[in-house]
Amino acid sequence: MSYNDSIVARPSGARQTCSETTESFVRFFSDSGGSLDKRCGLAEFAEMGVGMVAVAPIPEDAVLFSIPRHLLLSVRTSLLPELCRATDSAAAQSSGLTWDKDVGVGWLPLITTMMWERWRTSPEGRSAWEQRQQQQQQHSNGSQSRSQEWGPYFDVLPKTFDTPMFWSSDELEELRGTTVVDKIGKDEASKDYFDILLPYIRSRADIFFGSAKSQEAQEQMVKTFYSIEDFHLMGSRILSRSFHVKKPEAGQEGPVGDIMDDEGEADGNEDDEMDEDGQDKDDNDGEEAEEEEEEGAEAIEAVTIVPMADMLNARFGCDNARLFYKEDVLEMRATRNIEQNEQIWNTYGEPPSSDLLRRYGYVDLANVNDVVEVAVSHLVGACLDLEQISEERTRTKREAELMARAEWWASEGLDEVFALSYAFPPSSQPPHRPEPVDPSAKELKAAASAFSEEILVAARILCLSEENFERAKKKAKMPNARIEAEEQHGSNKTMGVAELLIRALEKRRQEYPTSIEEDEELLYGQQRSEVKDLRARNAIVVRLSEKRIIEDNIRVLRGAIELGRAAAADAKKRTTTSESNGRAGKKAKR
Numbered sequence: 211m212s213y214n215d216s217i218v219a220r221p222s223g224a225r226q227t228c229s230e231t232t233e234s235f236v237r238f239f240s241d242s243g244g245s246l247d248k249r250c251g252l253a254e255f256a257e258m259g260v261g262m263v264a265v266a267p268i269p270e271d272a273v274l275f276s277i278p279r280h281l282l283l284s285v286r287t288s289l290l291p292e293l294c295r296a297t298d299s300a301a302a303q304s305s306g307l308t309w310d311k312d313v314g315v316g317w318l319p320l321i322t323t324m325m326w327e328r329w330r331t332s333p334e335g336r337s338a339w340e341q342r343q344q345q346q347q348q349h350s351n352g353s354q355s356r357s358q359e360w361g362p363y364f365d366v367l368p369k370t371f372d373t374p375m376f377w378s379s380d381e382l383e384e385l386r387g388t389t390v391v392d393k394i395g396k397d398e399a400s401k402d403y404f405d406i407l408l409p410y411i412r413s414r415a416d417i418f419f420g421s422a423k424s425q426e427a428q429e430q431m432v433k434t435f436y437s438i439e440d441f442h443l444m445g446s447r448i449l450s451r452s453f454h455v456k457k458p459e460a461g462q463e464g465p466v467g468d469i470m471d472d473e474g475e476a477d478g479n480e481d482d483e484m485d486e487d488g489q490d491k492d493d494n495d496g497e498e499a500e501e502e503e504e505e506g507a508e509a510i511e512a513v514t515i516v517p518m519a520d521m522l523n524a525r526f527g528c529d530n531a532r533l534f535y536k537e538d539v540l541e542m543r544a545t546r547n548i549e550q551n552e553q554i555w556n557t558y559g560e561p562p563s564s565d566l567l568r569r570y571g572y573v574d575l576a577n578v579n580d581v582v583e584v585a586v587s588h589l590v591g592a593c594l595d596l597e598q599i600s601e602e603r604t605r606t607k608r609e610a611e612l613m614a615r616a617e618w619w620a621s622e623g624l625d626e627v628f629a630l631s632y633a634f635p636p637s638s639q640p641p642h643r644p645e646p647v648d649p650s651a652k653e654l655k656a657a658a659s660a661f662s663e664e665i666l667v668a669a670r671i672l673c674l675s676e677e678n679f680e681r682a683k684k685k686a687k688m689p690n691a692r693i694e695a696e697e698q699h700g701s702n703k704t705m706g707v708a709e710l711l712i713r714a715l716e717k718r719r720q721e722y723p724t725s726i727e728e729d730e731e732l733l734y735g736q737q738r739s740e741v742k743d744l745r746a747r748n749a750i751v752v753r754l755s756e757k758r759i760i761e762d763n764i765r766v767l768r769g770a771i772e773l774g775r776a777a778a779a780d781a782k783k784r785t786t787t788s789e790s791n792g793r794a795g796k797k798a799k800r
Contacts, residue, residue, distance in 0.1 A: 231362075231365050231366055232252055232260055232366055234362045234365065234366075235362045235363060235365065235366040235517075236252065237362070238361070238362035238363065239281075239517060239518055242278070242280075242281050242358070243278040243280070243281065244275065244276065244277050244278065244281060244517070244518060245273075245275060245276045246274075246275045246518070247268070247272065247273065247274050247275060248265075248266075249264060249265055249266040249267070249268050249272075249274075250262055250263070250264065250265065250268070250274050250275065250554065251263055251265045252521060255523065255553065258523050259368065259523075260366070260521055261521065261522065261523040261553055261554070262274075262521055262522050262523075262553070262554040263551060263552070263553050263554060264548045264549065264550055264551065264552050264553075264554060265550065265551075266550055267547070267548070267549060267550050268544050268547070268548040269544065269547055270544050270545065270546050270547050271543055271544060271545075272543065272544045273541050273542070273543055274531060274541075274542045274543065274544060274554065275518055275519075275541075275542050276539045276540065276541045276542075277516060277517065277518055277519065277539060277540045277541075277542075278538065278539050279458060279538060279539065279540070280358050281358065281517055282455060282514050282515065282516055282517075282540070283323075283324065283327065283360055283363070283514065283515040283516075283517070284320065284323070284455070284511065284512075284513065284514040284515065285314075285319045285320055285323050285510075285511055286457075286511055286514075287358065288323045288326070288327055290322070290323050290326045290327070290417075291309060291314070291319065291323070293417050294309040294313070294414065294417065295308075295309050295310065297414055297416075297417065298310075305409050305410060305412075305413035307406060307409060307410045307413065309410075312406050312410065313406060313407065313410050314510075315510075316402075316510065317445060317448055317510075317513065318402055318406065318407060319510070320448055320452075320513055320515075321407075321441060321444045321445050321448065322407060322410075322411075324444045324447070324448070324515070325435060325436055325440055325441070325444055326417075326418060326435075327359075327360055327364075328360075328364045328435060328440075329418070329431070329435040329436070330359065331359050331360065331361030331364065332434075332435070334420055334421070334422070334431070335420060335435075336359075337420065337421065338419075338420025338421050339420075341420075341421070360517070363517045367447055367451075368447070369443070371443075371446045371450070371571050372571035372572070372744055372745055372748070373446055373449075373450070373567065373568060373569065373570065373571040374390055374391065374394050374567065374568055375394055375396055375442060375445075375446055375568075376442070376446075377745060381745050381746070381749070383723075384745070384746055384749035384750065384753075385749045385752065385753065386721070386722065386723050386753075387721040387722030387723065387753055387756070388564060388722075388749075388752055388753050388756055389564065389583045390564050390567060390568050390752065393568060394568065396442070399441070399442065399445060400438060400441075400442075403438055403441045404438075407436075407441065408432070408436070411432070411436055412428070412432075415428060418431070418436065419431045447515075448513065448515065449569050450569055450570045450571075451515060451516075451520035452513050452514060452515055452516075452520075453466050453513075453514050453515075453516050453519065453520075453533060454466065454512050454513060454514070455512055455514040455516070455535060455540070456512060456535060457512075458535075458537045458538065459537065465532055465533070465534050465535075466516075466532075466533040466534060466535050466540065516533065516540060518542075519533050519540065519542055519556070522542070522554055522555060522556035523553065523555060523556070524555055524556045524557055524558045524570075525555055525574070526560065526574055526577065526579070528553075528555040529545065529555045529556060529557035530544060530545055530546050530548050530552070530554060530555055531543065531544055531545055531548075531554050531555065531556055532545050532556070532557060533556070542556075558570070560579045561579060562577060562579050562580040562581045562755075563577045563580050563751060563752050563755060564580070564581070564752050564756075567748050567749075567752055571748075572748065573748045573751045573752060575640070575642055575751060576636040576637065576638055576642040577636070577755065578631075578632060578635045578636065579631070580631065580632065580636075580755040580756065580759060581629040581630060581631050581756075581759065582629070582630050582718065582756040582757075582759045582760055583627050583628065583629050583630075584627070584628045584629075584630060584665065584714060584715065584718055585626065585627050585628075586613070586616040586626045586627070586668075588714040588715075588717050588718050589616075589665075589668060589669060589672055589710065589711075589714045590609060590612045590613060590616065590672065591714070591717050592710050592711070592713035592714035592716075592717055593612055593672045593673075593705070593710060594608060594609060594612070595713055595717075596705055596709065596710060596713060597699075597705075612672055615671050615672060615679060616668070618671075618683055619667070619668060619671055619688070622686065622688065624664055624667060624668060624688070625664055625668075628662060628664055628665040628668065629662075630662055630665070630759055630760075630763050631759065632644055632758075632759055632762055633657040633660075633661075633762045633763055633765075633766045634646060634649060634653075634657065634762060636755070636758070640733075640734050641730050641733065641734040643758065644758060644762045649765075649769075651769070651772075651773065654765070654766055654769030654770070654773070655769070655770075655773055657766045657769075658693050658766050658767075658769060658770040658773070661693050661763075661766065661767075661770075663691035664691075665711065666691035666692065666693055666695075666707055666711075667688050667689060667690075667691045669707045669710045669711050669714070670689045670690075670691070670692065670695050670697065670707050671688070671689060672710060673695070673696075673697040673699055673705040673706070673707055673710060674689070674697050674699075675697065675698050675699055678697065678698070692707065693707060693708055693767070693770045694706075694707070694708065694770055694771075694773070694774040695707045706771070708767040708768075708770045708771050708774075709771065711763075711767050712764055712767045712768065715760045715763060715764050715767075716764070718760060719757060719760050719761075722753055722756075722757055724753070725757075726754065726757050726758060726761065729750050729753065729754040729757070730754065732750050733747070733750055733751065733754065
């Protein structure tokens, strides 16, 4: 049996016996004030690891488990930020780094907190912590939340990931053409570690190393608890397992938010607002800018690790549970009736397989939410190709002119990267091609009417003549999104929006190392045995889906061109018939 045979025919059963590590975590959860419904149990699922299963029927809205807020792991529940801020004024003199200005940015504070909390549960860390508590009683207020330890929880967390963050260069080559590699961010994260975090840790030895005073002992601590490998591992745990949990407010409750974006910032409306005098509010309203900064910091602090909730696996369209917050606890509730032996699924929203792979290390074989990204460079390159400019100096000058148009539309709020999705959904049956395979004119027309408006507007801006572009720029008015639009582009030629987009998608398609047919053979054909492992297979799934989306959108664009030509021919025919009838009528009168 090939590798693909075993993963496509995925077994649905679970082995409802867990390791001693998992059982220890369940005891820790209960001892820490958590409550797990007796109808729920943890189980080992093939190729998924630990998950939760219903050992008896569970009705809709039942509370599967509840988690006291002190058991949450975040910068709000850990003492580390407070300890670091207390030493910043003195320690910053040696390193020049402080918690709020340097470490407390993006996901760095939570990664640092998790590394430190793991050290604190070790024998060395526990001993150092007990000594600190004895010496500084003011840091211990007696509340359980301020002295919570997460040792058994760290033991149950995954030690390895199949996410691209941990792939070799040869493995990443399988993702060539996709935008996954550019979004991994490993180099940037490593730079933060070496430039900020490691110097900060070393400058606060009493906090991060405890009684380890010699340089040799401290370096051993770094290797054991604060290494670059641990840094990336903790970051991946956050990326794949964290939730967005609001601060407790009396009497309020609701669903817990999905994970934040990769920079740890909340999604929001970034459009500039103008005051009555036409001035940018951020330029003359410092209070509003300060409020936005505080909201950003609040959003970063809200990124939270939620023990037990992160034990649930997730799969698109299967979710039957969701996490809700109350003032003192978080509750996982059933969102529908769950049958005995059915797996309990959480939801990760509706991400494309490229994001599933990057965050969690798995993909969906037929994911209707998949997208392919088309950049400004593809649109500009397509325009240059259609203009047939071959002389290098002239082409470079023209490229700069077209890129200036892109800068203008970006200043007006239009994106510079455009995500296209399936025009027709992939089949649920292998090889999961978009259906219908041969859409009718009516179906193509409906798909054309639903085409991404933003990319249509961007393409039309590039199609405009210089005169018409300057007129649009002066009025600060974008052209309408019309897939059938054709613009006068020079003295004797026109350029169509659909024509430009087809060429842009063809250029985008050239970036992949393989064709659709080759990837289908690797996943579903006679070459399945050549797929060496899960990582290679997942990369093929992502790139195949993206190429199918490209082809899917190209046929919609070609259909729009054909429909436009047919409509023009019909209009011309009607005009000719009308004129002919008019002449015949005049002749009859004479």
